[in-house]
Each structure stands twice: as structure tokens, then as C-alpha cells.
Amino acid sequence: MPVGIIVQKRRINHPWQEWTWEPVGVLPWAEEGVRWRLLTEEPDRIRYHAATMTVHLYRSDTEAYVANLDTGAPAIYVGISEGDPAAGEWEFEPSFVSLSPYxxxxxxxxxxxxxERLEVPPAMLEWLEAFVAKHHEEEAFVKRRRDRIDVEQVEDGKGDPRIRQTSDVYRAPTGRGRR
Structure with a gap:
């Protein structure tokens, strides 16, 4: 599903930094190819449709999607990373979007x-629930059993059997060769 990433530039009261950047929302079924389209502009807050990224769902990850749905407040996870303004990029660029908490x-x-953990829009939530209903298969829990090894067995004087030893492998080194 193509998803528009909404990024907000917000003025903060900090001695070394005037603005902060943060992902604040997503637009399901967003138009492809959008880059930094201005959505709203206020004196202390500017919001952009920064990019359109694709959310992929995988049958092998349905356990993660079920965990997300079971929280009671399903989320979509959006990441931004530092851009390179010298190369003509913005200060931050959208880098990640997923419905998997794992x-x-x-x-x-x-x-x-x-x-950032953001609220899943209703259209995406229906899409996710339908995918999980179709592809998720519960796996039975199988408890691993311990090996039946005698851990109390005494092996005094026995070292690594792959190394030939003519004496006790646990003895302290002697001072031979030292002066």
C-alpha cells in the first residue's frame, strides 16, 4: 500500500536548536512521487507530505501483526533519518514505514x-486485519526438553581429548625457558 509520510517541523524553545522534525501521520493510498509538498503552515509549525513510501505485508510476519493488533491501539511505525542539505536534500528524510512492531x-x-509510533488510519487497519485473517496460522508452542546428561560427572585430570597430553592439563605452567 502506498503511504504518504507527514513530517512536521516545529519551533522549540532550546538554546542550541530552533526547530525539531518529527513524523506525525500517514496518508493511506497516497499519490506516488510526492516529495515535500506543503500541507499546512503556521507560525510555529509546518507540515509536509514528505514522501510516499510503500508498506509491505508478509505472510511470514503475521505473528508481529497480530501482536500489533492485540495492543488495543494498533500502530504504524515511521522513521526519518538525517538528510544531506549540502546535496540538495532536506534536513530529514523519511526512511522507514512498517506495521510490524518487531x-x-x-x-x-x-x-x-x-x-515514531503513530495511530493506524481506519482504512489501513481494515487492510491489515483482512491480511491477518487470511494468512495467519497459530503455531503450537513446543517446550524444549533438556538433554539427559549427567552434569555431576567427575572428570579430574581430563582435558580436551583432541590434544595429546602426557601430563595433567590443569597443572600450573612451569618456569622453563624463563630467565
Missing amino acids: EAQDRTDSAEELI
Whole structure:
């Protein structure tokens, strides 16, 4: 599904920074090819349709989508990363969009992106629920059993069997060769 990423530039009261950038919304079924279209402009806040990105759903990730739906407040995760104004880019560029909380968590491990959890629009929510209903299959939990190894077994003096030893492998090193 093509999704428009809405990014807001907001004035803040900070001694070293005048503005902050943040993703604030999405537009389902947005027009392709849009780049930094002005949506609203107020004295302390400017909103842009920064880009149109595609949300992909995968049958292998339905467990993550179910976890998202089970929260009671399903979310879409949007990320922006620093752009290169010298190369003609904006200060921040949309870099990520997903309905999978697991994928969003993986991307938060680095500090390269600012990721926001936003409310899923009703049209996208219906689309996600239909996909999960069609493709999700519950997997039965199988508890792993421990190996039956005697952990109390005493092996005094035994080292790595792959290395030939003529004496105890646990002995302290001698001072031979030192002066």
C-alpha cells in the first residue's frame, strides 16, 4: 500500500536548536512521487507530505501483526533519518514505514533514525486485519526438553581429548625457558 509520510517541523524553545522534525501521520493510498509538498503552515509549525513510501505485508510476519493488533491501539511505525542539505536534500528524510512492531524494534537499536509510533488510519487497519485473517496460522508452542546428561560427572585430570597430553592439563605452567 502506498503511504504518504507527514513530517512536521516545529519551533522549540532550546538554546542550541530552533526547530525539531518529527513524523506525525500517514496518508493511506497516497499519490506516488510526492516529495515535500506543503500541507499546512503556521507560525510555529509546518507540515509536509514528505514522501510516499510503500508498506509491505508478509505472510511470514503475521505473528508481529497480530501482536500489533492485540495492543488495543494498533500502530504504524515511521522513521526519518538525517538528510544531506549540502546535496540538495532536506534536513530529514523519511526512511522507514512498517506495521510490524518487531521490525520497528530492530531499527531502534541504532541511533541513526528517529522512529515514531503513530495511530493506524481506519482504512489501513481494515487492510491489515483482512491480511491477518487470511494468512495467519497459530503455531503450537513446543517446550524444549533438556538433554539427559549427567552434569555431576567427575572428570579430574581430563582435558580436551583432541590434544595429546602426557601430563595433567590443569597443572600450573612451569618456569622453563624463563630467565
